[in-house]
Amino acid sequence: MSAPPRPLGPDHDGLIGTLLHLVRSEPTSTRASLTERSGMGRTIVTQRVNELIETGLLAETGHGKSTGGRAPREVRFRREAACVLGIEVGATSIDVALTDLAGRPLGCHEESWDIARGPDATLDRIDTVIDRLLAVHQPRTVPLVGIGMGLPGPVEFATGTPVAPPIMPGWDGYPVRDRLASRHGVGVWVDNDVNVMALGELRAGTAVGVRDFLYVKVGTGIGAGLVSDGRLHRGTGGCAGDIGHIAVVGGAPQPCRCGKRGCLEALAGGAALARDALAHAENGSSSYLAALVEDQGPALTASDVAAGARAGDHVCVGLLRTAGEQIGRTLAGLINFFNPSLVVIGGGVALSGDLLLASIRHSVYALSLPLATRTLRVEMSGLSSQAGMVGAAFTAIDELLAPRQLSAWTHRLTREPVPRAATA
């Protein structure tokens, strides 16, 4: 057995962080390739790579191709060296994943939960889920080093506390981060759920390698995550991306829960679709929806509308098409403003069928400036319903491995080979 790994020293100049980032972005590297890609001196690269190997974050993996002389040693990022938890709390669900340092799930747990039960009951439940997940899926020698969490409302990222969240009664100002950190003894980072999903798409989904993009979640509500030059744009109060309460051009003056009328969410969110579906069931314009209400009662959902559209009900098709048009109309202006190269559409309503995406695309391309759509792609989320959990894991991973955090890296990793657990 080799000597125990050493914690990293200070990384004031950011060189270790830079090298770690380069190693993480390729399957394998050599000291020579890192010297070339980083522009640093050979001696410094060798020294810092050796420090990273000492910590257990990098490993040597045999030899690369020789270019004449002795074949160079290859190094790789040991994504199996530690694990993190990614927690996504929705309005009606808790999803938790235990992942490695590359965001790959070792085990997952998903369940229904009403966030209105408040922070104490919700975090108690999450503690229980975490304990069970770790007991089953955490490899014996692999430490838990961090927790990332997404919440369905504005969060002050620096402190990890919700700020006046509209659909989370009892959560305003609650010290979510501090409570999780003291219970589990690791660093915790909490962010808005849509930011977390955008980060997931950036690191492991549809937006890998993209510098400027928007993630748009169409669920019960509607929200966006902004990525500017490869980094999340959280805004001054952490509430950037709140597009659900932008007034829609030419939209009906439907009352919105925010107190105004004609907001995007009040016209095209999941709750709005459910409301309109019920109206169509009651006035008899859709026999499909009327039969559904007769069968299961008046509690229709956006999923019912999507199922109706797939079954060919023309009212459901029309509802989704109109919702997509309103979303696309709003996005058209935001695309002129932000000039992304990619818009990723996710969230429960969007994921329930292709019709909404088609309709959003149609409006976006018709109404944005030609220059802003010249290279624009509008795509469905690649991570689908896992975007939240995976993104939450990266919310922790990115912070743990950022240059400014590395000097605080005192986790004692094993350098022994670790069995890679299968995805649950």
Next chain:
Amino acid sequence: MSAPPRPLGPDHDGLIGTLLHLVRSEPTSTRASLTERSGMGRTIVTQRVNELIETGLLAETGHGKSTGGRAPREVRFRREAACVLGIEVGATSIDVALTDLAGRPLGCHEESWDIARGPDATLDRIDTVIDRLLAVHQPRTVPLVGIGMGLPGPVEFATGTPVAPPIMPGWDGYPVRDRLASRHGVGVWVDNDVNVMALGELRAGTAVGVRDFLYVKVGTGIGAGLVSDGRLHRGTGGCAGDIGHIAVVGGAPQPCRCGKRGCLEALAGGAALARDALAHAENGSSSYLAALVEDQGPALTASDVAAGARAGDHVCVGLLRTAGEQIGRTLAGLINFFNPSLVVIGGGVALSGDLLLASIRHSVYALSLPLATRTLRVEMSGLSSQAGMVGAAFTAIDELLAPRQLSAWTHRLTREPVPRAATA
């Protein structure tokens, strides 16, 4: 006389750039204060500061306060060591400033010019203006080290070429940067005019020290510059901030030059104000405007409307108030989306009076989400009509002094004292 200054070596690790940034942000520093602020080792700081003194970019300035032992030597940024040109080309004007490395004008030239005369004639004219400005205002021993330029249309920043600019016939794809660089023998950076103005406000205007803000130019057209976490967000195609063609909620379906109807610019830009003013002059609803047309002909401008409002004409007051309301209505949605802490309003129409600002503020605070406006300020441009020239100068200065550029810094600066020229 001291030895001639030496060019900088490579700054691969960015330490010189970091130190230079710290020195620039304070009137004076000591090696000890830089060690503390940078978190670097004392030896490295001393060595890199000495390298910067060798280049002539820093100077020692006597002694700071002693904290017991020998008083430490102070260093400061030699903003007088070199000069740059900031060029702002508008639809109908050319403004050129010669500035020091802190963006302070040594001399300025402003003249009327029609950009539709095309790139060759325009750049010929700019060459003449530059030659004259340098002949009069450039101190004998101070080299010109760079040129920054703002153009009223989308620009691909990496190449310095306009991309399909709507109001610049003949400029599409013209190699503006390369032509200026080969004629004047220095580095040239070209950007969209609104980005340039936003940068000016960030470095030397109303937005100094602000991380997330919007600059909104209300001139003949309407455009925005976005700053995310202290950096310009240019977007994928360099056309971020194109808010003039966002459809306004509840707005009249006025035809716009982009081919659509109801765009913000077609309702609230300077050209729209002039159009509406003429209509009011002709239908007799404003005797003030009717008298103006009788006096000077039908070519009314937004400035005439602003003058009319100041003179108490209620139609002019109403036109500006309505324009401000439409701009504020559009900004309200963008503020929900981007969550800035500051919106800076500039451009000729905005600067012509307080009424437009008051009306924009009214709409923004009424229509944005409370969370997004909790700490939001909406302010008039501090740099006023100089924002373009000063911002263009910083477009060059920021690039010249950026860590990735410093290794290319081979300008031979004098280390002799240079007389500081007064502002022209």
